[in-house]
Structure formats: C-alpha cells, structure tokens
Amino acid sequence: MQYHQNGFRAGDPSVLPAADDAAVRADKVDVLIVGCGPAGLTLAAQLSAFPGIVTRITERKSGPLQVGQADGVACRSVEMFQAFGFADQAMKEGYWVNEVAFWRPVEGTAGLARADRIRDVEEDLSEMPHLILNQARIHDFYLSVMRNSPRRLVPDYDRDLIGLQDSGDPDYPVLARFRCLDDDSGRVETIRARYVVGCDGARSTVRAAMGHVLKGEAARQLWGVMDVLAVTDFPDIRLKVAIQSADQGSMMIIPREGGYLVRMYIELDALHGDERAADRKITPDQLIAKARAILSPHSLEVKEVSWWSAYEIGQRVCDAFDDVPKAERGLRQPHIFIAGDACHTHSPKAGQGMNVSMADSFNLGWKLAAVLNGQAGPALLDTYSAERQAKAKELIDFDRDMARLFSARPRNPAEASVFQGYFKKHGRYTAGVETRYDPSLITGNDRHQALASGQIVGKRFHSAPVTRLADARVMQLGHALLADGRWRLMAFAPAGDEGQPGGAIATLCRFLDRDPASPLRRHTPAGADIDSVLDLRAVFQPDHRQMRLDRLPSLLLPAKGALGLVDYEKVFCAGSAGAGADIFDMRGIDRQRGALLILRPDQYVAQVLPLDAFDDLVRFFAGFMQLQNVPEMAMDNGY
Numbered sequence: 007m008q009y010h011q012n013g014f015r016a017g018d019p020s021v022l023p024a025a026d027d028a029a030v031r032a033d034k035v036d037v038l039i040v041g042c043g044p045a046g047l048t049l050a051a052q053l054s055a056f057p058g059i060v061t062r063i064t065e066r067k068s069g070p071l072q073v074g075q076a077d078g079v080a081c082r083s084v085e086m087f088q089a090f091g092f093a094d095q096a097m098k099e100g101y102w103v104n105e106v107a108f109w110r111p112v113e114g115t116a117g118l119a120r121a122d123r124i125r126d127v128e129e130d131l132s133e134m135p136h137l138i139l140n141q142a143r144i145h146d147f148y149l150s151v152m153r154n155s156p157r158r159l160v161p162d163y164d165r166d167l168i169g170l171q172d173s174g175d176p177d178y179p180v181l182a183r184f185r186c187l188d189d190d191s192g193r194v195e196t197i198r199a200r201y202v203v204g205c206d207g208a209r210s211t212v213r214a215a216m217g218h219v220l221k222g223e224a225a226r227q228l229w230g231v232m233d234v235l236a237v238t239d240f241p242d243i244r245l246k247v248a249i250q251s252a253d254q255g256s257m258m259i260i261p262r263e264g265g266y267l268v269r270m271y272i273e274l275d276a277l278h279g280d281e282r283a284a285d286r287k288i289t290p291d292q293l294i295a296k297a298r299a300i301l302s303p304h305s306l307e308v309k310e311v312s313w314w315s316a317y318e319i320g321q322r323v324c325d326a327f328d329d330v331p332k333a334e335r336g337l338r339q340p341h342i343f344i345a346g347d348a349c350h351t352h353s354p355k356a357g358q359g360m361n362v363s364m365a366d367s368f369n370l371g372w373k374l375a376a377v378l379n380g381q382a383g384p385a386l387l388d389t390y391s392a393e394r395q396a397k398a399k400e401l402i403d404f405d406r407d408m409a410r411l412f413s414a415r416p417r418n419p420a421e422a423s424v425f426q427g428y429f430k431k432h433g434r435y436t437a438g439v440e441t442r443y444d445p446s447l448i449t450g451n452d453r454h455q456a457l458a459s460g461q462i463v464g465k466r467f468h469s470a471p472v473t474r475l476a477d478a479r480v481m482q483l484g485h486a487l488l489a490d491g492r493w494r495l496m497a498f499a500p501a502g503d504e505g506q507p508g509g510a511i512a513t514l515c516r517f518l519d520r521d522p523a524s525p526l527r528r529h530t531p532a533g534a535d536i537d538s539v540l541d542l543r544a545v546f547q548p549d550h551r552q553m554r555l556d557r558l559p560s561l562l563l564p565a566k567g568a569l570g571l572v573d574y575e576k577v578f579c580a581g582s583a584g585a586g587a588d589i590f591d592m593r594g595i596d597r598q599r600g601a602l603l604i605l606r607p608d609q610y611v612a613q614v615l616p617l618d619a620f621d622d623l624v625r626f627f628a629g630f631m632q633l634q635n636v637p638e639m640a641m642d643n644g645y
Contacts, residue, residue, distance in 0.1 A: 011567035021154045025057035028158040032060050034178050036378050038199035039063040040212050042161050045346030045363040046205030047148035051090055052371030052489050054155035059378050064165035071142040073313045076360035082438025083361045084134035086368055089489040092147040100137035101263045107242045108426045111252035117303055127437055133469050133482050139263055164188035170215040173198050179341050201374060203343045210348035216329045222322030228274040230293040232314035235266055240304040254299045256412050272296050273413055288316035319353045319409050321402045327391035339384035350398040352405035361438050362401055366394050372607035375491045382630050393443050447630045450613035457601035458614045459594030467609050470589040471582035473550045476574035480582045487609045497544045500600035505558040510600055510617040511544055515559035517620050525627040531634045535566045543576050550579040
C-alpha cells in the first residue's frame with residue numbers, strides 16, 4: 007500500500023483524501039447505479055475511486071443486507087478483492103474450501119458411503135483460496151471502500167425505481183424517477199444521468215425499461231436452502247459435500263464461516279404444470295425432514311435455522327446487456343446497462359451467481375471510468391455487452407448440465423461417479439479462472455503467445471511470487487494490479503538483462519519515455535503522473551541481491567506527485583524465498599527473449615508481445631484510447 011505521495015497524512019491510510027464535492031447528493035450524475043447487490047456494489051466501489059466521476063447508487067430496501075443469499079466466493083473473486091484491498095479480511099473471516107467429499111448410495115442397502123475426497127482447487131490454480139463467506143459481509147467490505155473513497159459514496163436506500171426515460175438533455179440523456187419509500191407523502195425524486203447501470207436483480211426494472219427480457223427455461227425442480235446450527239454424527243460435516251442418495255434426492259453441504267454454521271442445499275420434489283415454489287408453502291421443518299431423510303442413517307438435530315429459502319431452478323439470460331439494438335451497434339453509444347442477476351439467472355449450487363455478477367461489474371467499471379475521464383472513446387463501452395453476454399451464455403450451459411447431473415438418481419456406482427467427473431473437469435471454470443475473452447478492440451491475438459505460454463491472451467493474469475527489488479519483499483506479482491483503472495505494461499526481461507543501457511528493458515523504457523509515438527506520450531494527460539494511465543512494471547531474472555537499483559532506467563523509478571517523490575515499487579526479481587521454480591518457469595515466460603504483457607485494468611491479459619514490438623504496442627492503444635496533450639518528458643539518466 008502506497009501513501010504520503012503528496013505529503014504526510016496521519017491516520018488511517020485507507021481513508022483517501024475527499025473530492026471537493028464528495029458526498030453531495032447530486033441530481034445530475036455521471037453514473038447512476040440501481041441496486042446494492044454484489045454487482046452494484048462492485049461497480050460503485052470501482053467508480054468511487056475516481057474523484058471526478060459523480061456516482062449515485064440506489065436501493066429499494068431500507069438498509070444494507072444482513073443475512074442469507076449467496077456465500078460462495080471463487081478464487082478469481084478473491085483475487086479481485088485483493089485489488090480492492092479487502093482480500094485479507096475476507097480470508098480471515100471466511101471458511102476455506104480445501105477439499106470436497108462425494109457420498110453415494112451403498113448398493114443393496116439404504117445407507118451412504120464416502121466414494122471419494124479430493125482437492126477443491128487444483129495446485130497453483132490461484133494464490134487465493136475458494137471461500138465461503140456471507141454475502142452481507144462482502145457488501146460490508148465494499149461499503150467500507152466506498153465510504154473511504156475520494157467520493158465518500160454511500161447508497162441511497164428506500165428508493166424504488168419507477169422508470170427510465172429520455173431526458174432530452176444530450177449531456178445527461180437518461181432520466182430516472184424514484185419513489186421515496188421513506189417519505190409518507192409519496193415524494194418522487196428524479197435523477198439525470200450520463201449512464202445508468204441496472205444491478206436490480208432478476209425482476210429488473212432497468213431491464214424492463216430497455217425492453218429486454220430474460221430468455222431460457224425452468225428446470226421445474228424445487229430446491230430448498232437453509233443455514234443451520236446443528237448436531238450430527240455425519241463425519242464430513244465440516245467439508246464441502248455432494249450427496250446423491252438412492253431414493254431421497256440430492257443434497258449439498260457447505261460449511262460456513264465461524265466454525266459451526268452449515269448451509270444445506272436440499273433437493274425437493276419436481277414442480278408440475280404452472281406450479282411455482284411459493285405454491286408449495288415450504289417450511290423450515292420440511293427442509294429439516296428432507297435433509298434427515300437424505301443423510302440417513304446419520305443423525306441430524308437442528309438447533310437453529312438462521313436463514314432459509316425455497317426456489318425453482320431456472321437458467322435464463324438476457325438478449326443484450328445494454329440499450330443499443332443490434333442493428334444500431336456502432337452507430338450510437340450505449341447509455342443504459344444491466345449487470346448481475348438482471349442479465350442472467352441460474353442455480354446456486356455451483357456457487358457462480360455472486361461471482362459472475364461481480365465479474366460483470368468489474369468488466370464494466372473501468373470502461374465507464376475511461377470514457378468519462380476522456381481516456382477512451384465511447385466505442386469501448388460496446389465491449390461490455392459483447393464480452394459479458396458471451397460469458398453468461400457459457401454459464402447457463404454449464405449450470406444446466408451441473409444441475410441435471412447432480413439431481414440424477416444414480417442406479418449404480420458408475421452412474422454415481424458421473425457428477426464427480428463433471429465437477430473435477432470443470433474445476434477451473436468454477437474457480438472463475440477459465441474466462442477467456444475473444445479478440446476485440448481491447449484484446450489482441452495470440453500470435454506471440456509462445457513468449458508467455460502460461461499467460462493466455464484473453465484470460466486473467468496468473469500471478470506468481472516475486473521479490474520486489476527495492477525492499478526485498480516477497481509478494482505475489484498480481485497484487486500490484488489494483489482496481490484503479492490503469493493499464494499495466496508488464497515487462498519480463500530476457501536472460502542477462504539487468505536494466506543496463508542497450509538492453510531490451512532499457513530500450514523499451516527509452517521508447518516509452520522519449521518517442522513521440524509512445525503510448526505514454528500520446529495517452530497520458532498533461533501534468534499527470536507518467537504512470538497514471540499506463541503503468542510500466544519490470545521483472546528481472548537475477549537474484550535481487552545481484553541487481554543495482556541505481557542502474558535502472560529512470561522510467562522504472564518515476565518521480566510522482568506534488569513533491570516529486572520516487573516510486574520504488576515498479577521493479578521485481580523472479581526469485582522468491584526458497585529454491586525452486588520462479589515466475590518464468592511457472593508461467594512459461596521465454597527466458598531468452600523475455601516478453602511484454604499488456605494487462606487490462608480488470609487484470610486480463612490483453613496482449614503478449616516481444617519487448618521490441620513498438621509498432622504493435624502503439625497500434626493496440628491507438629485503437630481505442632484518446633490522444634492527450636502531453637508535454638516533453640525528460641529522462642534523468644539518458645537511457
């Protein structure tokens with residue numbers, strides 16, 4: 007964590023200096039977010055980091071979420087939490103899913119037996135664990151980030167969206183009308199916005215205002231879920247467990263945080279005709295009875311039910327995630343978006359709902375910020391619907407198969423093993439690291455993929471340990487990628503390169519700093535820090551004790567802020583504590599030629615290039631970034 011850049015500040019460094027108009031409830035905003043679920047809060051936390059972007063977020067409920075709903079946090083989401091600064095707290099509080107047990111019927115008996123017990127996440131898939139943590143706590147973490155941000159952003163609760171309409175104002179084209187539920191007079195509040203993002207759930211008013219619908223099908227299968235404090239002789243009660251019984255249905259056991267609480271997903275009977283979950287009038291006692299039947303002959307004595315629900319499985323996805331009709335794509339920019347459950351609905355058992363919703367917003371937030379801050383043209387916003395709708399369709403297909411296989415009644419061990427095989431095969435998907443974006447304006451081709459075979463173009467940057475040169479701190483390289491809207495240029499030095507003049511890294515630095523075509527020169531605003539848009543980092547192969555900080559190109563030691571202080575946190579060495587493979591080995595980076603990775607603000611690999619592919623580098627950023635008025639930038643040491 008870096009602070010004191012513009013002068014010493016006492017107190018909590020996570021509380022950032024406030025913008026001049028912070029906490030003002032403006033009726034004209036840059037971004038209006040409707041809904042305080044995971045999608046809405048992820049977006050709000052990201053946008054609140056930008057002092058010049060005026061954001062409001064509204065919620066129909068009267069206050070923050072307290073209990074229930076989602077609880078599975080995929081490895082990729084914890085990586086994202088690291089970018090926001092609260093991964094450590096989430097890991098401290100959450101239950102770590104280390105292993106999964108599979109229980110199946112014992113042939114010829116009414117009993118159950120453990121068929122297998124496996125790792126939940128494969129080795130080195132992520133430096134972060136798979137967590138179980140109450141969604142309400144995740145909301146708390148985001149709300150804290152928002153309160154401490156330059157915008158001092160807090161939600162407006164008790165605001166029920168009535169509808170959206172064209173405001174007639176080209177600067178703030180969307181007018182939103184809200185019924186103020188905390189006002190007995192029925193007062194209506196209007197807000198004009200440049201952009202509106204609907205994160206208002208499966209019954210989204212924003213989606214309806216755009217004329218979009220969720221399309222798909224219901225599985226007609228009823229499930230119950232409950233969080234319980236219970237006493238049982240079932241031996242795997244503190245493991246994630248998938249149970250498929252012979253004739254009582256299936257159940258998923260998810261240990262919760264705190265050491266005692268357990269969540270149970272319980273298969274109930276199929277729905278018939280036009281029947282809905284509410285028609286069954288399910289009670290907690292019915293869920294407990296069904297759980298006991300599935301677990302039999304093991305005992306289950308429920309002491310307390312802290313939360314429960316009954317729901318119907320359905321897989322649906324929206325036909326578009328913004329307000330631009332297909333025929334008008336490229337002719338006008340979107341102004342209204344939807345994210346999270348407003349876009350896609352599915353079963354909760356694979357633990358994807360909250361994670362995919364947060365990923366939607368993490369994809370959109372930096373794009374809105376780039377356009378609003380004048381860094382990129384509005385064409386960038388078209389990539390949101392294109393990228394995330396494709397991923398939502400993949401999710402629906404996965405979830406349909408997952409739900410069908412888990413609900414199957416196995417007749418023999420071979421049939422019972424099918425679900426386990428599917429679970430293992432798709433472990434990377436459920437961990438959130440299998441997402442791959444297609445080539446586009448902001449994602450290049452894989453022509454030079456061999457230079458970094460383990461950093462796949464279109465996938466998230468796969469972190470590994472490094473040693474920071476200036477202070478010898480061993481850390482994960484991916485933890486340098488903060489949720490601050492900046493692009494990263496990650497330069498991996500070839501063998502023998504220690505930053506000396508004439509080497510590949512020094513030559514790259516000279517081009518970036520001095521050449522008029524350099525994307526740093528072309529796209530960094532006048533007066534801004536040199537790394538405010540494109541943040542260059544370098545990883546060298548020698549041991550950190552062999553390297554000389556004072557011989558590095560000054561672009562890797564930039565002077566920043568009001569006081570011109572040097573940033574010493576740009577340079578890393580591949581070795582970390584202990585012997586063994588380093589980041590070059592672990593991520594398939596060519597030791598002889600090195601590599602230059604372009605990383606998007608959402609931590610996805612946009613391009614892999616040779617270190618001297620200057621023309622390709624220029625063309626990539628010229629494809630979507632706006633030119634800025636950048637003055638001459640002098641180098642201290644002439645490299």
